[in-house]
Amino acid sequence: MHYRALGKTGLKVSEIGYGAWGLGRREWIGADDKESLRSLNRAIDLGVNFLDTALAYGEGHSEGLIGRVLKERREEVYVATKVPPKNRRWPAPDDVPVSQTYPGDYIVECCEKSLKNLGRDHVDVLQLHTWQDRFLDEDGWRDALLSLKKSGKARLLGVSVNDHDPASALRAVRSGVFDTFQIIYNIFDQSPDDEFLPACLEHGRGVIARVPFDEGALTGTITPETEFPDGDFRNHYFGGDRKRQVWDRVLRLRKLLGEGEAATLPELALRFCLAHDAVSTVIPGMRKVPNVEANTSVSDGRRLTASLKTALRAHAWPRDFYS
Numbered sequence: 652m653h654y655r656a657l658g659k660t661g662l663k664v665s666e667i668g669y670g671a672w673g674l675g676r677r678e679w680i681g682a683d684d685k686e687s688l689r690s691l692n693r694a695i696d697l698g699v700n701f702l703d704t705a706l707a708y709g710e711g712h713s714e715g716l717i718g719r720v721l722k723e724r725r726e727e728v729y730v731a732t733k734v735p736p737k738n739r740r741w742p743a744p745d746d747v748p749v750s751q752t753y754p755g756d757y758i759v760e761c762c763e764k765s766l767k768n769l770g771r772d773h774v775d776v777l778q779l780h781t782w783q784d785r786f787l788d789e790d791g792w793r794d795a796l797l798s799l800k801k802s803g804k805a806r807l808l809g810v811s812v813n814d815h816d817p818a819s820a821l822r823a824v825r826s827g828v829f830d831t832f833q834i835i836y837n838i839f840d841q842s843p844d845d846e847f848l849p850a851c852l853e854h855g856r857g858v859i860a861r862v863p864f865d866e867g868a869l870t871g872t873i874t875p876e877t878e879f880p881d882g883d884f885r886n887h888y889f890g891g892d893r894k895r896q897v898w899d900r901v902l903r904l905r906k907l908l909g910e911g912e913a914a915t916l917p918e919l920a921l922r923f924c925l926a927h928d929a930v931s932t933v934i935p936g937m938r939k940v941p942n943v944e945a946n947t948s949v950s951d952g953r954r955l956t957a958s959l960k961t962a963l964r965a966h967a968w969p970r971d972f973y974s
């Protein structure tokens with residue numbers, strides 16, 4: 652495992668981090684807690700030292716599993732969690748004031764709940780789970796976050812940027828309030844390349860690249876025939892003829908695979924994220940040990956060639972399957 656600076660925070664994080672949404676068993680159906688615990692342990696064995704979770708992931712279930720694992724481990728492992736919007740609306744709507752989304756006392760209450768679930772006296776990164784640019788001009792949330800930082804309960808502060816909307820966080824990147832930014836960055840959504848990632852580099856912000864596989868599309872395992880369990884959010888995400896659209900794209904992308912640079916689609920997808928100097932860590936969602944082993948093996952110090960990076964630009968596919 653190779654490690655990178657988390658911006659100018661002083662932390663060194665594993666290039667492959669751990670996305671723990673699926674462990675919550677609420678939006679993603681089908682995780683088995685015993686396998687989740689094995690996966691988390693295997694990831695730490697293999698050098699992963701950055702885990703991303705959220706209070707909302709199974710209302711603390713994902714945090715609770717992480718807490719159980721970390722209690723037994725002696726390695727230094729950093730945990731990033733998130734404060735859910737009080738109105739439970741993702742993405743943050745345009746017309747709702749921050750006083751209804753992130754009131755100060757609510758932020759503190761959520762942080763305390765996360766600490767309890769995690770069994771820790773601090774979180775390494777406390778992120779707001781949604782963001783709107785105008786929050787910067789409104790009061791309440793900032794004092795609460797800064798007081799949590801001052802008390803040491805939140806070592807660093809972050810934002811999880813709204814889906815496919817890097818421009819909405821540019822002012823926040825420059826503001827100096829936040830240390831890290833979590834952003835959708837993958838072969839299909841390359842929009843952070845334009846302004847967002849250069850701004851993070853310029854200002855020394857840590858970048859957590861999320862959804863590297865476009866919720867599984869970029870693993871090549873989703874075919875027009877794939878079925879998801881009842882209640883799983885992917886029934887919406889890949890609804891209608893989207894599985895067919897994804898499959899057509901994936902077939903074209905596969906032509907870029909080869910033994911030299913990336914032998915599999917998951918490998919190519921992760922190498923794409925790690926090819927940008929601004930990215931501190933990429934956090935694939937992992938619920939099974941074989942996926943942990945395959946994904947961690949990608950951090951071997953090799954970088955994509957300029958020609959493959961250029962070829963991947965043609966595979967950008969702007970759209971929003973979340974809405």
Ligand SMILES: NC(=O)c1ccc[n+]([C@@H]2O[C@H](COP(=O)([O-])OP(=O)(O)OC[C@H]3O[C@@H](n4cnc5c(N)ncnc54)[C@H](OP(=O)(O)O)[C@@H]3O)[C@@H](O)[C@H]2O)c1
Nearest residue numbers: 670671672811861862863864865866867870935936938942
């Ligand atoms: N708003 C936010 O803040 C927000 C939103 C979304 C995600 N996130 C964070 O980002 C993380 C990553 O995103 P995600 O989990 O939604 O999606 P993702 O990482 O793009 O994709 C996860 C999917 O990829 C599969 N997978 C992982 N490794 C694989 C491999 N080597 N080969 C084949 N399949 C593989 C997983 O398999 P299984 O189904 O077998 O597990 C799962 O179905 C989340 O876990 C969460 O921590 C944050």
